Amino acid sequence: MTPEYFIRKVIVSAQENVRRGGGPFAALVVHHGEILALGTNRVTTDNDPTAHAEIVAIREACRQLGHFQLTGCDLYTSCEPCPMCLGAIYWARPARVFYAATRYEAARAGFDDAFIYEELTRPGPERRIPLIHVPDETAWMPFQAWLDHPDRKPY
Amino acid sequence: MTPEYFIRKVIVSAQENVRRGGGPFAALVVHHGEILALGTNRVTTDNDPTAHAEIVAIREACRQLGHFQLTGCDLYTSCEPCPMCLGAIYWARPARVFYAATRYEAARAGFDDAFIYEELTRPGPERRIPLIHVPDETAWMPFQAWLDHPDRKPY
Numbered sequence: 534m535t536p537e538y539f540i541r542k543v544i545v546s547a548q549e550n551v552r553r554g555g556g557p558f559a560a561l562v563v564h565h566g567e568i569l570a571l572g573t574n575r576v577t578t579d580n581d582p583t584a585h586a587e588i589v590a591i592r593e594a595c596r597q598l599g600h601f602q603l604t605g606c607d608l609y610t611s612c613e614p615c616p617m618c619l620g621a622i623y624w625a626r627p628a629r630v631f632y633a634a635t636r637y638e639a640a641r642a643g644f645d646d647a648f649i650y651e652e653l654t655r656p657g658p659e660r661r662i663p664l665i666h667v668p669d670e671t672a673w674m675p676f677q678a679w680l681d682h683p684d685r686k687p688y
Numbered sequence: 689m690t691p692e693y694f695i696r697k698v699i700v701s702a703q704e705n706v707r708r709g710g711g712p713f714a715a716l717v718v719h720h721g722e723i724l725a726l727g728t729n730r731v732t733t734d735n736d737p738t739a740h741a742e743i744v745a746i747r748e749a750c751r752q753l754g755h756f757q758l759t760g761c762d763l764y765t766s767c768e769p770c771p772m773c774l775g776a777i778y779w780a781r782p783a784r785v786f787y788a789a790t791r792y793e794a795a796r797a798g799f800d801d802a803f804i805y806e807e808l809t810r811p812g813p814e815r816r817i818p819l820i821h822v823p824d825e826t827a828w829m830p831f832q833a834w835l836d837h838p839d840r841k842p843y
Contacts, residue, residue: 540822547830551837557830577841581747582756582779588738601737611830613819616808617779620772622817623804624737630819633827642831643842649778653771653808662777664768664785667695672788675702675712675766676797682706686732687798 534566536631539609544633546573547586547611554578557642560586560610562594562603562627569606570594586610587618591625601688603627612639615646616653624688689721691786694764699788701728702741702766709733712797715741715765717749717758717782724761725749741765742773746780756843758782767794770801771808779843 539561546559556574563569572590576582587610595601606627612634614622622630636646657664679685694716701714711729718724727745731737742765750756761782767789769777777785791801812819834840 536820536822537824540824541826544824544826544830548833551830551833551840554839554841556843557834559830576756576779576843580750580754580756582750582758582781582843583738583743583747583776585779592736592738595735595737599735601731601735603737611827613821615775615779617772617775619808619819620770620775620804621738623807624731624740624770624772626737627817630817631822632819633822633824634831635821638828638831642834649775650808652778653774653805662782662785664774664787665691666768666790667691667786667788669692669695669699669788671696671699672766673793675699675706675714676789676793678703678706679712679797684709685706686709688711688731688737 534563536607536609539563539568539607540631540633542568543609543611546571550574550586556586556644558586558611560590560608562590563607563609564594564598564605569597583617585615585618587614588621591621595625601625607631612636612644613646615644616649689718691762691764694718694723694762695786695788697723698764698766701726705729705741711741711799713741713766715745715763717745718762718764719749719753719760724752738772740770740773742769743776746776750780756780762786767791767799768801770799771804 570593575584725748730739
């Protein structure tokens with residue numbers, strides 16, 4: 534199976550998802566040449582702003598594997614991941630990510646991920662959604678509890 | 689209720705979460721001065737790399753509201769959001785975000801979000817997890833189906 538095979542498959546799923554009332558996005562997690570999970574965009578159908586295709590596919594693949602890492606897996610997505618999904622990819626750590634449409638094509642269809650990419654580079658208080666630091670003398674305590682915990686499971 | 693009140697509350701939840709085997713993070717969604725949802729980090733307990741406190745809180749709050757947007761809500765988090773969670777915040781669009789610990793404190797406890805922030809600024813093929821563009825002549829078709837769909841629901 535070539536990357537082109539899975540890419541074409543994920544594009545078809547993205548197109549089908551529109552007919553089912555979802556957004557025009559799909560993602561696949563492939564493990565040893567087999568499809569482990571298919572995710573499609575369910576933001577409006579599930580009232581879940583985090584239900585992008587990649588997130589749905591990552592969660593389902595981890596459920597299948599019984600682990601919180603996608604070691605050795607490849608992720609195929611119909612469109613270049615947005616910052617949220619790219620962050621999720623870094624936490625899930627698949628081997629490689631393949632995508633078809635670019636963020637510029639997504640923008641032409643009204644999905645302006647580029648705006649979020651820009652916002653991420655701005656200082657917190659200057660962002661469209663203000664990010665406000667509230668210093669608190671107890672802020673370190675959860676981390677101290679973590680470091681002191683004998684059975685902590687790093688991820 | 690002041691931001692300090694909710695910040696202190698979310699720090700306590702983060703610390704308690706460590707005792708329950710989760711990561712040292714918690715988040716609250718507040719709507720008209722009332723707590724709508726509490727999220728705690730469940731990455732290792734649920735085998736879900738996307739189950740950061742903010743994501744869990746956003747999903748639960750949207751479920752409560754029956755909508756995919758957090759218009760008029762504030763998000764409180766025990767620690768500065770990672771890029772994944774910041775992306776999720778932009779898609780959920782709360783009014784404001786308040787946080788206690790900084791990303792530098794998180795790094796001292798072994799949570800290296802700064803690495804992900806850096807990776808996001810690099811070109812795809814130069815990243816630690818390679819992001820590979822596979823151009824395909826059908827890549828635009830899901831977007832065309834979306835634009836042609838009479839009942840599409842923008843988000």
